[in-house]
Amino acid sequence: MEILKNTDVKVESKALLIGFFINLFMGIAGWYMFLTTDIDALFLDGNFSLISALGCIAAIVISKYSDKKTKRFPYGMHFLEPLYATLKGFLSLALIVIAGFSAVEKLYNFLFLDEGKILEMGDILYYSLLMTFLCFLLSFVFGAYNKKIDKRSTMLGVESKASFVDGIISLGLGVAILLITFLPKEGNTLFVYYIGDALITIFLIIFTIRTPIEAFKDSFTEVMYGTIKKGKVKNHIENMIKSENTHFENLIINMVNIHKMGKKLDIIINISVRNENSSVREILDFKTKLSENLYEEYKNADIGIVLEKNNLQIKQ
Numbered sequence: 001m002e003i004l005k006n007t008d009v010k011v012e013s014k015a016l017l018i019g020f021f022i023n024l025f026m027g028i029a030g031w032y033m034f035l036t037t038d039i040d041a042l043f044l045d046g047n048f049s050l051i052s053a054l055g056c057i058a059a060i061v062i063s064k065y066s067d068k069k070t071k072r073f074p075y076g077m078h079f080l081e082p083l084y085a086t087l088k089g090f091l092s093l094a095l096i097v098i099a100g101f102s103a104v105e106k107l108y109n110f111l112f113l114d115e116g117k118i119l120e121m122g123d124i125l126y127y128s129l130l131m132t133f134l135c136f137l138l139s140f141v142f143g144a145y146n147k148k149i150d151k152r153s154t155m156l157g158v159e160s161k162a163s164f165v166d167g168i169i170s171l172g173l174g175v176a177i178l179l180i181t182f183l184p185k186e187g188n189t190l191f192v193y194y195i196g197d198a199l200i201t202i203f204l205i206i207f208t209i210r211t212p213i214e215a216f217k218d219s220f221t222e223v224m225y226g227t228i229k230k231g232k233v234k235n236h237i238e239n240m241i242k243s244e245n246t247h248f249e250n251l252i253i254n255m256v257n258i259h260k261m262g263k264k265l266d267i268i269i270n271i272s273v274r275n276e277n278s279s280v281r282e283i284l285d286f287k288t289k290l291s292e293n294l295y296e297e298y299k300n301a302d303i304g305i306v307l308e309k310n311n312l313q314i315k316q
Helices: 002-037 040-065 080-112 124-148 154-181 187-208 210-223 232-245 280-295
Strands: 251-261 264-273 301-309 312-315
Touching: 002 040, 002 124, 002 154, 040 080, 040 124, 040 154, 040 187, 080 187, 080 210, 124 154, 154 187, 187 210, 210 251, 232 251, 232 264, 232 280, 251 280, 264 280, 280 301
Parallel strands: 264 301
Antiparallel strands: 251 264, 301 312
8 A cells, every 4th residue: 555655656756747847937927928918817827827837746745744644743733734725716806806906907908098118029829829738748647647547536536637727727828829910900999909908918817817826725724634525525425324334233323424635534423322332343443344344435534423312412
């Protein structure tokens, strides 16, 4: 099992290192285009890539140290992953707010102050096509490396989907710019060249803001040791508990609380017994059998049993 875990870490690290260099290149390219065109959409695009680049390095460090046990953290440092995700979500939201204010300011200046700067396309179309290709390539790389370890890496799965979405956004940016270039810079369509940047930025914000909000919400809940309220993991674990409970008919499952922190799962099961003469051995057998089944898919899952009796709770 230790060999399998080390293999997973090596594959994750290699894929994330490739992701770091590709995202770093895209971030630098995005900033270069932003500085030469002053288009806020490129400010977002470039900074998101730089955040992803830093994220790849953070993910490599987390994959190596999250399971490490010390005197101060005897159960491992699984909080690192949700803590990083919380900070990343907060930073992404901050960038979106900054770009949003800038776009609204440009719209206000044009509509009410009759001020504005005409949109200069430059090489944006070529930039957009290149970024689209690199995003889709990165999505494929993450997916391919994850497949090598039978898709056991949550991080690679998430990064693969995120890169695919980034590719769709870059493609949408390129299509929008292409459509604008077909419009003449005169007459009734001239205004598009003044507010096109703001409109594209607002479109990107509307399309992307849900992802960092959900990421921030989920990771903050993990950091605060909240329970999982929905999702495949919750449903799967609850079904496994119900299935195992059929072999222990004297035990009644009253409540199940699942806490997730990074790769660590704490499953707290409140039970009561139909026959008060039931032995503690039966409860321990139930816990042991359930632990064995869970371990096949959730290597970092711990189970806690709370025995309810006459409104008292006895932890096992």
